[in-house]
Amino acid sequence: xxxxxxxxxxxxxxxxxxRSVRSSIMGVAVTVLLTIGLGVLITTLVRTHWSQLSxxxxxTFDPVSSSLRGSLFAQFxxxxxxxxxxxxxxxxxxxxxxxxxxxxxxxxxxxxxxxLFVTMLILGEFVCFAAFLIGQRIYLGVVPTASITNGAVLxxxxxxxxxxxxxxxxxxxxxxMLRQSAAAISVFVSLLLIVPIIGLFxxxxxxNDFMRFEPSTLGVSMQSPFAPSNSFGAWSATLILLAYVTGxxxxxxxxxxxxxxxxxx
Amino acid sequence: MxxxxxxxxRYRDTLAVDDLDFEVKPGVVTGFLGPNGSGKSTxxxxxLGLDHPTKGQATVNGTRYAELKAPxxxxxxxxxxxxxxxxxxARNHLRALATSNQIKKxxxxxxxxxxxxxxxxxxxxxxxxxxxxxxxxxxxALLGDPGCLLFDExxxxxxxxxxxxxxxxxxxxxxxxxxxxxxxxxMSEMAVSADEIIVIGRGRFITSGSVDDLTKNAEGTVLVxxxxxxxxxxxxxxxxxxxxxxxxxxxxxxxxxxxxxxxxSFDAGITVYELTPQRASLEEVFMDLTAGAVEYGAxxxxxxx
Numbered sequence: 001x002x003x004x005x006x007x008x009x010x011x012x013x014x015x016x017x018x019r020s021v022r023s024s025i026m027g028v029a030v031t032v033l034l035t036i037g038l039g040v041l042i043t044t045l046v047r048t049h050w051s052q053l054s055x056x057x058x059x060t061f062d063p064v065s066s067s068l069r070g071s072l073f074a075q076f077x078x079x080x081x082x083x084x085x086x087x088x089x090x091x092x093x094x095x096x097x098x099x100x101x102x103x104x105x106x107x108x109x110x111x112x113x114x115x116l117f118v119t120m121l122i123l124g125e126f127v128c129f130a131a132f133l134i135g136q137r138i139y140l141g142v143v144p145t146a147s148i149t150n151g152a153v154l155x156x157x158x159x160x161x162x163x164x165x166x167x168x169x170x171x172x173x174x175x176x177m178l179r180q181s182a183a184a185i186s187v188f189v190s191l192l193l194i195v196p197i198i199g200l201f202x203x204x205x206x207x208n209d210f211m212r213f214e215p216s217t218l219g220v221s222m223q224s225p226f227a228p229s230n231s232f233g234a235w236s237a238t239l240i241l242l243a244y245v246t247g248x249x250x251x252x253x254x255x256x257x258x259x260x261x262x263x264x265x
Numbered sequence: 266m267x268x269x270x271x272x273x274x275r276y277r278d279t280l281a282v283d284d285l286d287f288e289v290k291p292g293v294v295t296g297f298l299g300p301n302g303s304g305k306s307t308x309x310x311x312x313l314g315l316d317h318p319t320k321g322q323a324t325v326n327g328t329r330y331a332e333l334k335a336p337x338x339x340x341x342x343x344x345x346x347x348x349x350x351x352x353x354x355a356r357n358h359l360r361a362l363a364t365s366n367q368i369k370k371x372x373x374x375x376x377x378x379x380x381x382x383x384x385x386x387x388x389x390x391x392x393x394x395x396x397x398x399x400x401x402x403x404x405x406a407l408l409g410d411p412g413c414l415l416f417d418e419x420x421x422x423x424x425x426x427x428x429x430x431x432x433x434x435x436x437x438x439x440x441x442x443x444x445x446x447x448x449x450x451x452m453s454e455m456a457v458s459a460d461e462i463i464v465i466g467r468g469r470f471i472t473s474g475s476v477d478d479l480t481k482n483a484e485g486t487v488l489v490x491x492x493x494x495x496x497x498x499x500x501x502x503x504x505x506x507x508x509x510x511x512x513x514x515x516x517x518x519x520x521x522x523x524x525x526x527x528x529x530s531f532d533a534g535i536t537v538y539e540l541t542p543q544r545a546s547l548e549e550v551f552m553d554l555t556a557g558a559v560e561y562g563a564x565x566x567x568x569x570x
Contacts, residue, residue: 006367013365020357021350093348096315097405100342101365103314103331261315 010102010111018085018115027081028119031074031164032127038070039131043138050143063146064153065224067135068128068160072219078120078164079188082171085116087181099261109176109253113169120168124161128223132157152225159234160223166245167215173248176256192216215241266291266444267312267413271321274307274468281307283468284321289446291412294439296459297448300555304468305448306344309417313342325413337366341406342415346398346422351391355382355401358390363408376404395422403431413444420454432458452551466555487523490515490539491530500529515539 018024046066053061089095102108129148136145146153175184192215199211208230211217220228221237232240267289274282282304289295299305310316312323314330322329325340333339349358359373377383380400385393390401399422406414416435420428435458439445449455455462456476464471464479472479486509491497494516498508506521518526523542530537 009365009367013361016357016361016364017350017353020354020361021352023352088350092350093345094350096310096313096344096348097362099315100313100330100340100344101337101362103333103336105331258317260317261310 007107007110007114010107011114013101014111014115018119021088023084023088024081027077027084028123030077031081031123034074034077035068035070035127036131036134038073039067039135040138042069043067043135043143047138047142061144062224062226063136063139063144064132064156065220067132067139068157068223070131071124071128071160071164071223072216074127075164075167075192075216075219076189078124078168079171079192080185081120082116082168083175083184083188084181085112085172086175087179087184090179091181096261105257106253109256113172113249116168116172117165121161121165124164125158126161128157128161128164132160146225150225155234156223156225159238160219162238163219163222163241166241167219170215170241170245170248173245173252176252177248213240215244266326267415267446268324268327269308269312269321270323272308272311272318272323273320274304274311274316275319281468282311282318285465285468285470286321287463287470287473289444289463290461291444292439292442293460294435294445294447294458296455296462297446297465298452298455298462298551299448299450299465299471301450303450303466303555305450305465306417307468308465309342309344309415309446309448312415313340313344335366335409337362337368337409337411339409339411340413340415341409341411342417343399343402343406343419344415344417346395346402349390349398349401352389354387355390355393355404356386358401359405359408362405366409368408372408372410376407379407380404396424396427399423399427403434411443414438414446416445416447418448418450420449420451464551464554471554486517486519486543487521487526488515488517488539488541488543489526489530489537492536492538496533497530497535500533500535501526504529517543 043066050058089098098108099105102111132148136147139145148154148157171184171188174187175181178184178187196211196214196216199207199214202210212221212231217231218237218241221231222234222241224234227233231237269285269287269289272282272285273280285304285308297305297308307316308323311318312325312330324330325333330336330340353361356373356377359376360370362368363370363373374383377386380403382397382400382404385397390398393401399419403416403419406416419431423431435445435447439460447455447459459476461473461475462479463473489497494511494513498511498516501508501516501518501521504521504525506526507519508516509519510517521529523540527537527540
């Protein structure tokens with residue numbers, strides 16, 4: 001039956017909606033700029049200051065994660081993209097138009113998530129591979145470099161891209177729960193920036209236990225070939241982040257199915 | 266056909282819709298009339314599956330909206346014309362809607378042409394006037410060529426030409442055998458554009474019927490200008506009539522026909538200068554029907570204790 005509204009049709013429609021507003025295009029541009037641009041800046045600084053670094057810094061230096069550091073800034077841009085994908089529908093009221101076209105709410109969220117995850121994964125992998133390769137080229141000759149043919153290195157770069165895609169989904173879930181752009185983005189930023197600061201006030205032994213569960217710490221674990229101290233290994237960190245995303249999404253979807261579509265009330 | 270089946274909707278402590286039960290038939294324009302806040306929009310939102318009913322249900326062609334396979338091919342709706350992402354162009358907005366229901370792309374240009382906004386189809390919707398947004402909303406409702414159409418306060422923001430256009434448009438849709446359900450808080454608008462009217466107030470059903478039926482049953486008044494108003498007023502009251510309004514210009518009398526008043530005056534030796542039967546306007550009928558059913562009414566002279 002070709003006339004039915006299907007998940008594929010919903011996904012195509014959401015893809016058209018995603019690429020036809022400027023905020024998505026801007027978000028993508030900022031993600032590219034932050035990951036690759038800051039990557040170039042950081043790796044260049046490391047190269048120019050390499051001779052002045054302490055022996056300890058040199059001994060623990062990781063050319064992989066240091067070239068991917070920009071992605072930890074780009075995570076905010078990706079978060080905004082994920083949030084706005086749903087909150088813009090509530091602020092403009094277009095969620096009602098969308099739901100009259102696709103009244104199956106489960107399918108609507110499915111379509112939106114597919115568009116968001118696929119585009120953010122492609123974007124994330126693209127910027128992380130680019131930042132890594134450019135970073136190693138900048139290090140070449142002065143700073144030790146890593147090769148993408150090494151299994152652990154390849155995993156780090158791939159997981160760095162996946163981290164961005166998963167965070168976009170997490171932000172989307174927050175947006176679906178809170179239905180307001182400002183509120184959802186504030187909560188998202190707080191979880192990534194404020195929570196670690198609160199952690200600093202905890203006693204040292206609690207701090208280590210607490211901080212490694214924090215999303216950006218998980219991100220650092222995911223993009224490091226060797227597990228940083230007091231942190232999870234790359235795969236464990238990925239699974240924990242996946243659990244966060246699944247949990248947040250489950251709550252958001254249950255709320256979405258139950259609540260009236262209405263404007264914010 | 267739309268069927269509202271003992272529908273009740275409660276938002277926290279307000280009862281927005283209270284046991285509504287009616288049908289909207291195809292082939293006629295059905296007006297959905299009530300003061301602001303009477304539950305019209307809520308009812309429409311429930312029909313479209315946007316809000317969940319507390320009790321009862323609403324169905325379109327026997328199916329709940331959320332279960333329709335290709336909803337836009339069965340129902341077209343315009344709730345809030347401004348409920349469109351302001352950063353998207355009209356054409357992209359309609360294309361996204363068409364894609365979601367597997368409606369062919371060429372249909373987008375057809376509906377844009379039909380509502381007369383082809384020339385601005387590539388402009389961002391945020392730059393549109395309310396009238397243009399209304400036309401875009403109508404274009405969206407027509408995309409799937411549906412047999413059933415819902416419009417919530419569609420004449421808001423339209424210029425006189427647009428209003429004339431939309432009335433003819435409703436008529437055409439109904440003549441094609443479609444179900445056309447149009448809400449308004451303006452009786453005068455419904456009087457010219459609707460065949461059947463359903464009146465609600467405070468979420469409750471008040472009355473329904475054709476425009477003629479509604480005014481026929483309403484009580485008319487008679488305006489009288491005579492030589493002795495005080496004497497006439499006393500006479501009217503004694504004969505079970507009611508004097509609504511007494512000014513130097515004349516008396517407005519209810520409960521007696523102009524024949525009866527003329528005879529009474531003649532018998533009492535009062536000279537009548539003017540005797541005008543006044544048919545209740547639809548607006549008055551509506552005010553009478555919904556009196557007490559207005560959620561946010563202005564109190565008249567603080568007369569209520």
